[in-house]
Amino acid sequence: xxxxxxxxxxxxxxxxxxxxxxxxxxxxxxxxxxxxxxxxxxxxxxxxxxxxxxxxxxxxxxxxxxxxxxxxxxxxxxxxxxxxxxxxxxxxxxxxxxxxxxxxxxxxxxxxxxx
Amino acid sequence: xxxxxxxxxxxxxxxxxxxxxxxxxxxxxxxxxxxxxxxxxxxxxxxxxxxxxxxxxxxxxxxxxxxxxxxxxxxxxxxxxxxxxxxxxxxxxxxxxxxxxxxxxxxxxxxxxxx
Numbered sequence: 001x002x003x004x005x006x007x008x009x010x011x012x013x014x015x016x017x018x019x020x021x022x023x024x025x026x027x028x029x030x031x032x033x034x035x036x037x038x039x040x041x042x043x044x045x046x047x048x049x050x051x052x053x054x055x056x057x058x059x060x061x062x063x064x065x066x067x068x069x070x071x072x073x074x075x076x077x078x079x080x081x082x083x084x085x086x087x088x089x090x091x092x093x094x095x096x097x098x099x100x101x102x103x104x105x106x107x108x109x110x111x112x113x114x115x
Numbered sequence: 116x117x118x119x120x121x122x123x124x125x126x127x128x129x130x131x132x133x134x135x136x137x138x139x140x141x142x143x144x145x146x147x148x149x150x151x152x153x154x155x156x157x158x159x160x161x162x163x164x165x166x167x168x169x170x171x172x173x174x175x176x177x178x179x180x181x182x183x184x185x186x187x188x189x190x191x192x193x194x195x196x197x198x199x200x201x202x203x204x205x206x207x208x209x210x211x212x213x214x215x216x217x218x219x220x221x222x223x224x225x226x227x228x229x230x
Contacts, residue, residue, distance in 0.1 A: 032215055043119070043206065043221035044158070051216050090157050098215040100170050101146065105157030
């Protein structure tokens, strides 16, 4: 069984400042890791995912996350945020041997970007 | 490409009443998921279909919740009778094959309020 902990429920930050959203997971098996984003009044959409290979994965809008197996973490970072990044961010995990793709989500982190 | 469609977007009912939600996944996607997202929490999987068969319904409260996916396309989720603690957003998602590496595509959700 897996579990995910997002350490911050809310992260306020000023525009153009860097941000880190923290995610730790627990699992007895190897995992795939995901970050989903939910913009106001929209459904969840995939931001990025780690499946294998390079531990640093990037999204098209400037976010990146690094898989750290020893620390069981998958923190999300962006060097300079925009107002449009205001949203709720969910970290999720599934076992690599899962034959269902069942995702276990963290409780979410609300990123509030202030002008 | 059309996304995952859900209806209604909002529903308010009184406890002990029944309610049904509808989901139409992305065309060609074999796997359909129903998640429950309670305020302040991450989505929790209720049931997963592969085509028209149930793959995982371990967290579905079967005494009051039911779901079907006739013909392996669209799906309905029903609650009868509703309880106050069923107030949540019900999310439908679909993926191509249901593999652990697949991206899940989410609909906008149905916000249920039980009074």
